[in-house]
Amino acid sequence: MTFDALIIGGGAAGLSCALVLGSAQNKPFTVGKCIGIVTHQKTSHLQTALFNNVLGLKPETLGADILDDGKAQLAALYPHIHQIDKEKVTAIEKQAENYSITTNKNTYHSKIVVIAVGYTNLMTITGLEHYIEPHPRTAIEKDRIWLKNEDHLIEKGLYVAGTLAGWRSQFAMACGSGSHVATDILTLWNNGKHTKIHDKI
Numbered sequence: 133m134t135f136d137a138l139i140i141g142g143g144a145a146g147l148s149c150a151l152v153l154g155s156a157q158n159k160p161f162t163v164g165k166c167i168g169i170v171t172h173q174k175t176s177h178l179q180t181a182l183f184n185n186v187l188g189l190k191p192e193t194l195g196a197d198i199l200d201d202g203k204a205q206l207a208a209l210y211p212h213i214h215q216i217d218k219e220k221v222t223a224i225e226k227q228a229e230n231y232s233i234t235t236n237k238n239t240y241h242s243k244i245v246v247i248a249v250g251y252t253n254l255m256t257i258t259g260l261e262h263y264i265e266p267h268p269r270t271a272i273e274k275d276r277i278w279l280k281n282e283d284h285l286i287e288k289g290l291y292v293a294g295t296l297a298g299w300r301s302q303f304a305m306a307c308g309s310g311s312h313v314a315t316d317i318l319t320l321w322n323n324g325k326h327t328k329i330h331d332k333i
C-alpha cells in the first residue's frame with residue numbers, strides 16, 4: 133500500500149496529527165490523498181499518566197482512556213484515515229520517490245512520513261540513527277533523545293512530532309506539535325498556501 137502521508141505512533145502527537153489531517157477531508161487539495169497511522173500504543177507515556185493540568189480535560193482523566201478514545205474518535209469522524217493496528221515499525225528507508233516503512237508484519241510506502249514515537253532512548257527503528265541526538269530540553273540523566281530537525285522537518289518528506297521533536301514532555305505540547313506538523317503537510321498539499329482546519333457553529 134502506498135500512502136501520501138503515514139504517521140508512526142498512536143500517542144499524543146501521532147493521534148493529534150491524524151485528527152487534524154482527517155478533519156481536512158472536505159478540502160479540494162486532500163482529494164485522493166491516502167493517509168494512515170500506525171496506532172501502536174503499548175509504549176505511550178499516556179499509558180501511566182493522570183491529567184489534572186490540561187485545559188479541556190476533566191481532572192483525573194487517565195492517559196490510557198485518551199489513547200482508547202483517540203483511536204475511536206479518529207475511526208468515527210475520519211474513517212478514511214487508515215489505522216494500522218498491532219504493528220510496530222522496525223525500519224524506515226529513503227527511496228527515490230518515497231520512503232519505505234517496514235513493520236514486524238508488513239512493508240508500506242509513503243511520500244511523507246511523520247515519526248511520533250516518543251523520546252525514550254529505546255527507540256529501535258533502523259534508518260534513523262544519524263538523526264538521533266541527546267534531547268535538548270530534558271535533564272541529561274534522563275537519557276532522552278530527539279531527532280534533529282528544523283521546525284519539525286528532518287528532511288524532505290520526513291517529519292518528527294511530539295517529545296521526539298525536542299519538546300518538553302507535556303501533553304498539550306505534544307498534541308500541539310502533532311497538529312503543527314499536520315498543518316504543515318496540509319499547507320504543502322495546498323501549494324504552499326497557509327492552511328488550518330476549523331469547524332464552526
Ligand SMILES: Cc1cc2nc3c(=O)[nH]c(=O)nc-3n(C[C@H](O)[C@H](O)[C@H](O)COP(=O)(O)OP(=O)(O)OC[C@H]3O[C@@H](n4cnc5c(N)ncnc54)[C@H](O)[C@@H]3O)c2cc1C
Nearest residue numbers: 141143144145172173175176177221249294295301303306
Ligand atoms: C507518568 C506520567 C505522567 C504524566 N503526567 C502528565 C501531566 O500531568 N501533564 C502533562 O501535560 N503531561 C504529562 N505526562 C506527559 C505526556 O504523557 C507526554 O508528554 C506525551 O504522552 C508525549 O506524547 P508523544 O506523542 O511525544 O509520545 P507518546 O504519547 O509516548 O507516544 C508515542 C507513541 O509511539 C508508539 N511507538 C513507539 N515505538 C514505536 C514503533 N517502533 N512503531 C510504532 N509506534 C511506536 C508508542 O506506542 C506510543 O503510542 C505524563 C507522562 C507520564 C509518563
